[in-house]
Amino acid sequence: MNIKLINIGFGNIVSANRIISIVSPESAPIKRIITDSRTQHKLIDATYGRRTRAVIITDSDHVILSAVQPETVAQRLLNKEDLTEE
Known part of the structure; x- marks a missing residue:
């Protein structure tokens, strides 16, 4: 598993x-x-005191707060998948 x-x-x-x-x-x-x-x-606050812009829900029922836009996180996820398939 990668x-x-x-x-x-x-x-x-x-x-x-x-x-x-x-x-x-x-x-x-x-x-x-x-x-x-x-x-x-089960909340993980990764915003460093900044405004929450994305909420990431995991399969372990943890909720992660991020100060990065949801579109940005999704794009990073898609780019990472594109790189690993090559």
Whole structure:
């Protein structure tokens, strides 16, 4: 199994194989997911005090907050997959 790593900003890296979704934090259901994961101690805040722009949900039910736009994280994920297939 190849381990693919994605930079989510400020030197933080997430395993691409574990990512289920990358979403914007604006909607009420996503805000609820963030609150629930915080109470369950499954929230990872990688924003370094900046505004949350992307919420990454993993297959282990961890929720990761990133200050990078969701489109940017998705593009990095797609570029990483393109490189590993060659």
